[in-house]
Amino acid sequence: MSVTKNPLLEKFDTFQNTAPFSLIKEEQFEEAFDTAIELARKEIDAITNNTVAPTFENTIEALDASGDVLSRISSIFFNLNSAETNDEIQRIAREVSPKLSQFGNDITLNESLFKRVKEVYESKNELNLDVEQSTLLEKKYKSFSRNGANLIEDKKSRLREIDSQLSQLTLKFGENVLAATNAYELHLEDDSRLAGLPESAKEAAAELAKAKEKEGYIFTLDYPSYIPFMTYVDDRELRKELSMAFGSRAFKDQFDNQDNVLQIAALRYERAQLLGYETHAHFVLEERMAMTPEKVMEFSNDILEKAKPAAERDFLELQNFAIAAASKSDVSEPITKLQKWDAAYYAEKLKKQLFELDDELLKPYFKLxxxxxxAFEVANRLFGLSFEKTTQVDKYHDDVMTYEVKNEDGSLNSIFYADFFPRKGKRNGAWMTSFKSQYVENNKNERPHVSIVCNFTKPTNTKPSLLTFNEVTTLFHEFGHALHGMLANTRYRSLSGTSVYWDFVELPSQILENWCYEKEALEIFARHYETDEVIPLEYIEKIKKAANFQEGLQTLRQLSFGMLDMSWHGINPSDITDVKAHERTVFEKTDLYPDVSSSCMSTAFGHIFQGGYSAGYYSYKWAEVLDADAFEVFKEKGIFDRSTATSFKDHILSKGGTENPMILYKRFRGSEPKIDALLKRAGLVT
Known part of the structure; x- marks a missing residue:
């Protein structure tokens, strides 16, 4: 044991028990994990060796409360590994992940512990449990039965091996994507080839070059650099170069993920087979609203049938526009077929022509x-929350903003962290996470510590951070997840906040995006950063009209990702030897653009090969059905109608995973969701 106190193992003597980031040294994590695992083992041993007959309290509740120190250390460490990583943190992750996997197996494969859990489970009808207690008991029992507790010994041993390998492989997958992203830069010494690029994007590229002690401009594969480049730069060859670099991340390069993909898919399949399931997708979907791969594919094909004709019309319209536009410009060669590096560029020009609207017109009204x-005001009007910036909360990076969130009565609701700008040690994309869950212990309602992480354009010397409209909806999306965490009000950690079925978890995030299209909401925050002028009504009308622009293509794209996911996880993947060839068999049904042989989606598809969306990517589209259907109530009653918001909070947001999500949804809506609202909103039916 180290002589120096390890802050990770002490009671956090901080404001609201927040993580003491400034006191934590990277080298302390390994000791902290080892000690916390041993502490958690002792807590499990105390449950297992209890001589008193198993009860709901001394077994199920005790099991849910165990490992609290380990959970907090894990949440801090793995959030850093995503948002502020480096070589040392990644090394530690590779060391501790197999230990955590082994410890998880030691619990679920502990026969004596399972015997106690099973005994309580089999007597559940005599226990007079309420709904939340019944759900917890069901969840704890399934965590054993679905993870090998009923296997014979040699199969348990193999399960341990698989889980250890998967923990390493998924980590390596993510490290490779980040390394491949960081390894590329497009360096241009003068701006002669940057015609079309907005000044704000040029300024950001110049500042990045200066920070790297280079002349001119540097563009990267981080979204705030990549997206404006692909959307506005007139030089088609440069767009092609950047697009191909993005599409080939971790594919046939020094960070190649092909073997990792094949091994992850094969091991997940073997694991499912060991547990008695046909495929990994069958295993996963047993605990989802969709329930079966067949239901997912039926759902996906149903939308595909309606979306593909619209997508083909969208593509033809865009291609014809591009051919005509290119013929009138001074491009070196005419366009005969639209390519992937043309998509964003000509879509932006077509949108401007059709709706007299583009991101550069809107960005001045969306100062970060x-x-x-x-977003805070929307949350206040809907749920009575107020957000007070605080300097009392320690941060892991200077960019992070911290807030104390209060309820209407002034009591603490939660602590909120917001981290908005890209940097070298931060993976691309946007996500919500937490450093502490909500739960009740000793009659005290412990409030959550919630975080959202995004990658928006940083302020420059002359301009603040101005968001594209897409970035505005991204912020609201992640903030919707955050509200799900903040408004949690359950007894048990494992049922709290976003601990719900994964095809239900996107409902709170996606429904909040709807407010970005509503005049009443936009007028709150869409103000010109220089004049403070409220966004003109005509712009709002154009945003609403443009909402369905190219929606057929967008829907097809999202469906293709979900189908690719199911193609890896809904079959026996042992016959797949070529990642790219397999991917093409899936995308042939959905891809209208010519294939690029050097590009591969799977090798950088972090959602399914590193994140938690394996056999679950369809849930984004599934949740769109829920959110379109649910938002109909707000549209009928008023988007800030407090009684509707309270009903949504009480029946969905506060309940976490305490009941089956369809029961919760029907309690709010009065009926099961219908696909009609989504198809109508997307303009796929009239």
């Missing part, structure tokens, strides 16, 4: 700070 305040 105003959008954040707008």
């Amino acid at each position: 700070e105003n959008v954040i305040d707008g």
